[in-house]
Amino acid sequence: MSQDLFFQHLANGISLGSLYALIAIGYTMVYGILRLINFAHGDLLMMAAYMVFYGMLIFSLPWWLSVILAVILTAALGAGIERVAYRPLRDSPRISVLISAIGVSFFLENLGTVLFGGRAKAVYRPDWLAATHEIGGVSIMTLALVIPAVTILLLLVLSYLVYKTKTGMAMRAVSRDYDTARLMGIDVDRVIGFTFVTGSTLAAVGGIMWALRYPQIHPFIGVMPGLKCFIAAVFGGIGNIPGAVLGGFLLGIGEIMLVALFPDLAGYRDAFAFVILILTLLFRPTGLLGEKIAEKV
Amino acid sequence: MKKKGLILALVVMLVASLSLAGCGGAETDGGEGAGDDVIRIGVYEPMTGDSAAGGQMTWEGIELANELYPEVLGKKVQLFLEDNKTDKSEAANAVHRLIEHHNVVAIIGSYGSSMSMAGGPVAQEKGIPVVGCSPTNPLVTLGNDYYFRVCFIDPFQGRVMAQYAFEDLGADTAVIIRNVADDYAVGLGNYFQEAFVSFTGSEDSILAVLDYQKGDQDFTAQLTTVKNLNPDVIFAPGTYGDSALMIRQARELGINQPFLGGDTWEAPEFIEVGGEAVEGVALSTHYSPEATVTDAAKEFVQVYTDKFGKEPNAFAALGFDAYMVILDAIERAGSAEPQAIRDALAATENFEGVTGVITLDENGDATKSAVILKVDNGEFRYLTTVNPN
Numbered sequence: 001m002s003q004d005l006f007f008q009h010l011a012n013g014i015s016l017g018s019l020y021a022l023i024a025i026g027y028t029m030v031y032g033i034l035r036l037i038n039f040a041h042g043d044l045l046m047m048a049a050y051m052v053f054y055g056m057l058i059f060s061l062p063w064w065l066s067v068i069l070a071v072i073l074t075a076a077l078g079a080g081i082e083r084v085a086y087r088p089l090r091d092s093p094r095i096s097v098l099i100s101a102i103g104v105s106f107f108l109e110n111l112g113t114v115l116f117g118g119r120a121k122a123v124y125r126p127d128w129l130a131a132t133h134e135i136g137g138v139s140i141m142t143l144a145l146v147i148p149a150v151t152i153l154l155l156l157v158l159s160y161l162v163y164k165t166k167t168g169m170a171m172r173a174v175s176r177d178y179d180t181a182r183l184m185g186i187d188v189d190r191v192i193g194f195t196f197v198t199g200s201t202l203a204a205v206g207g208i209m210w211a212l213r214y215p216q217i218h219p220f221i222g223v224m225p226g227l228k229c230f231i232a233a234v235f236g237g238i239g240n241i242p243g244a245v246l247g248g249f250l251l252g253i254g255e256i257m258l259v260a261l262f263p264d265l266a267g268y269r270d271a272f273a274f275v276i277l278i279l280t281l282l283f284r285p286t287g288l289l290g291e292k293i294a295e296k297v
Numbered sequence: 298m299k300k301k302g303l304i305l306a307l308v309v310m311l312v313a314s315l316s317l318a319g320c321g322g323a324e325t326d327g328g329e330g331a332g333d334d335v336i337r338i339g340v341y342e343p344m345t346g347d348s349a350a351g352g353q354m355t356w357e358g359i360e361l362a363n364e365l366y367p368e369v370l371g372k373k374v375q376l377f378l379e380d381n382k383t384d385k386s387e388a389a390n391a392v393h394r395l396i397e398h399h400n401v402v403a404i405i406g407s408y409g410s411s412m413s414m415a416g417g418p419v420a421q422e423k424g425i426p427v428v429g430c431s432p433t434n435p436l437v438t439l440g441n442d443y444y445f446r447v448c449f450i451d452p453f454q455g456r457v458m459a460q461y462a463f464e465d466l467g468a469d470t471a472v473i474i475r476n477v478a479d480d481y482a483v484g485l486g487n488y489f490q491e492a493f494v495s496f497t498g499s500e501d502s503i504l505a506v507l508d509y510q511k512g513d514q515d516f517t518a519q520l521t522t523v524k525n526l527n528p529d530v531i532f533a534p535g536t537y538g539d540s541a542l543m544i545r546q547a548r549e550l551g552i553n554q555p556f557l558g559g560d561t562w563e564a565p566e567f568i569e570v571g572g573e574a575v576e577g578v579a580l581s582t583h584y585s586p587e588a589t590v591t592d593a594a595k596e597f598v599q600v601y602t603d604k605f606g607k608e609p610n611a612f613a614a615l616g617f618d619a620y621m622v623i624l625d626a627i628e629r630a631g632s633a634e635p636q637a638i639r640d641a642l643a644a645t646e647n648f649e650g651v652t653g654v655i656t657l658d659e660n661g662d663a664t665k666s667a668v669i670l671k672v673d674n675g676e677f678r679y680l681t682t683v684n685p686n
Contacts, residue, residue: 005525008550012517118345119353120538122569132549139550214514215545216538216570220346224512259509259518266508266519267477 001261004137009260010253015144017252019210022151023229024236024244025158026202032162032239033175033195035094039101040081042226043108044200045207048074049217050116052208053123063126071204078200079193086196087189090178105226112219123215147209154202155245161198162241171195224270231277237290246288251276335375336633338623339395341406341416346383347511347536350564351408351612355430358609358616359405361601369624370633377401381412388412392419392427401425402635403627405619408612409561410434410481417444426639428623430615431560431583434484438661445642445661447618447650448583449685451481451559455488457581457667457683458532458557463496466555468529470504474519474543476535477508485534485559493532504528509539516543517550524552532557537564541571548574555579563611568675578672579680583611584652585668587679593621597651611652618650 001009023045030038048070055066085104089097129143162168170191173181182188210225211217228251236247251273259266280287340359342352356378363376377399379391388407395401396419404420404427407413413432420427421443429437429446433454438444462468471493475486490503504526507519520543523531531547533540533556544556556575560582568575586598586608597617601609625648626641627633648655653665666684670677 002525005521008521008524009518012515012521015517016515113345118349120347120349120566120570122566122572130549132551134551141549214542216514216542216566218347218349218538224514256515256518260522263505263507263519263522267510269510269513 007136007138009256011138011140011144013253013256014148014249015141015213015252016256017249018144018148018151019206019213019225019248020229020232020252021245021248022147022154022209023203023206023225024232024248025151025154025241026199026206027229028233028236028238028241028244029158029162029202030195030199031233032241033171034192035175036086036097036101037230037238038196038199039098039226040104040108041199041203042222042224042229043105043112044074044078044203044222045210045225046112046217046219046222047077047108048204048207049123049211049221050112050121052211053121053217056124063124067208070208071201074204074207075197075201078196078203081200082193082196087192090189109219109223116219118219120216120218123211123217125212125215129212143212147213150205150209151245151248154205155241158198158202158241167191167194228270228273231273233287235276235280235287237287240287240289243287243289250288334372336369336372336627337375337377337399337401338620339392339399339401339404339406340376340378341381341388341391341395341404341412342378342408343383343412344378344380347538348383348409348412348561350537350566351431351561352380352383354564354610354612355406355408355616357605358430358601358613358618359620361604361613362617362620365600366621366624369627370631372633374624381407381416383409383412385411385415388415389419392416396420396423396425402633403428403623403638405430405616405623407432409479410437410484411479413437413444414480417441420444424639425635426623426626426642428619428642430619431612432481433560434480435660435662436480436484442643442661443639445622445645445657447622447652447655447663448560448615449665449667450662451485452488452491453664453685454559454581454667455485455490456492457669458559458579459489459492459496460683461579461581461669462493462530462532462557466530469497470502470528471530471532472504472523472526472528473506474516474523474531474533474535475506475508476511476539478511479535481559481561482534486532489532489534509535509543513539514542516546520547520550520552523547524550528554530555530557534559535561537562537567538570541567541569541575544571544578545574560611563670563677568672568677571672575672576674579669580671581667581669581683583665583667584609584614585611585670585677585679588668588682589651590653591649591651593649594651614651618652618655621650622648622655 027041051070052066055061085100131142132139170186174191178188232247232251233244236243258272342355344352381388381391408431410432413429421441426443431448433451435450473486475482556578558580562580563582626638630637630641645657655663664685666682668682669680671680
């Protein structure tokens, strides 16, 4: 493989990986605080993408205003889901909440089919985002530079939020023990609600970036990214925010390199991701950056 | 109390959305127990999923045909639609439901060879005849006495595009990129390869056959390989949406060679998603209103345009024809018994359809001409008609 070719593949891998990383952050944050894998995360990104689409089409809003509104509405939707589907199960076994999350995921997919129809829709993309640059024989789209930048920015903002602010301290306390946190005067419901708002905001940003990169949306658009980013989060160490970013980048680059180096295995690209998941769970369940946490009793 | 109400509302919405999505919301009224005065015809099409546009376009044609010709043998024809969700196992389930639950005597469907190949054996086992609108893979009807189709098959379609690439575009080398999970794409890719090699006389004229998987949205790895190989044309059979995304990504990577594809690209979504990137792309398909051959076709263009306010596409036309071929078979059989319909279908000869004259051969396939369309200024434009020899 020539050098140019290798760098082009690497650029493609980073571009895909940064998207995975962006979505995996939201997954891992909700898990880190609540010990809940929010399976509806992928479907929230679908809803966000549709909100941008309809904001521009029906209400003829400028694209940036549609994006801002979609992020706010998705955050509200996330809070609503938490209120309706997760909060009533706060004292139930964790598996009940997990099943509820799967239910919400199916609900959003079918709701999307009823509301938006099963046919795919094309997403508008501003021209400046789609402009391509030739850098030393490697073609890179502006968007492929914007997405990693957004990912890193959100990583920093989120790390600051969780580790440096009072709310973040409350979140970490809640993640340890609801009852003790409550005794310390923390409003657990409010903190968890806030966690979901933040997680859904991340899903919205991820969904919009995904729709800009692959400008076709349909009600099941969130399923595959949802699964892949879950794998990325587990690979990096679920609950660990920098781990999710690392996992996302490695998964994206790994997938691209698999297809590039072994074209015959291209059909097994998704299988490759799932094999990584299984191997991680077998040999390093805490992931690359995850630390051993004693299971609370 | 308030909390319970909220949960109840959620459950009700969930159930409603599931049941609506489940039947595609398009079953004609009447339901069970309509008695002997009704002839029940089932339809299984992808109303949701990757091929939703194809299924919905086909259903428009079938519905229109039913509206214009609602009766045969003095009985009303009632349609039952099941959504196969662009999924092989759902397709088999859909056929099963049509036969067991709706007691249909004949079935129309499905857009997409994979779905038809999954549904076919179920119908064969139950002895219910099926007429496919647009599944083009030869294996759909091969070895299945109950499966027929009103479209051409892929050995022909592959040759049409190989000939176009070689003679009209002057291409000496090609790369094939195909959805490896899709029987249609794999089959059509193989037939294109065979024909292209025989035109160029060189095994090496196909530089590579690259795969992708159903649900992939990122094709940059395959396309970077293509860019490096620098072929004269790229043949990329696949679903309209995937292919449009792929062509966009190709242009972003600086690949300017022509893309060629098959009939599944004929969907408005292909142009909407592809935008400027798909300008100049050529594809083969079954029908164009600009190249109508029969009187039935002229009438069809008129009524379709009046009803939907747009020009008909190949899939609406094939859906229309599939319905008409079944009606014709019931009329000739003088009976609505599945076996009698099957035997009459097998004897279909010189039936004047919208998409051409239909004669079903011993496999149950029609021999028809293909048209080549080219995307020009955001529209599919008729380029030429290719006749089978």
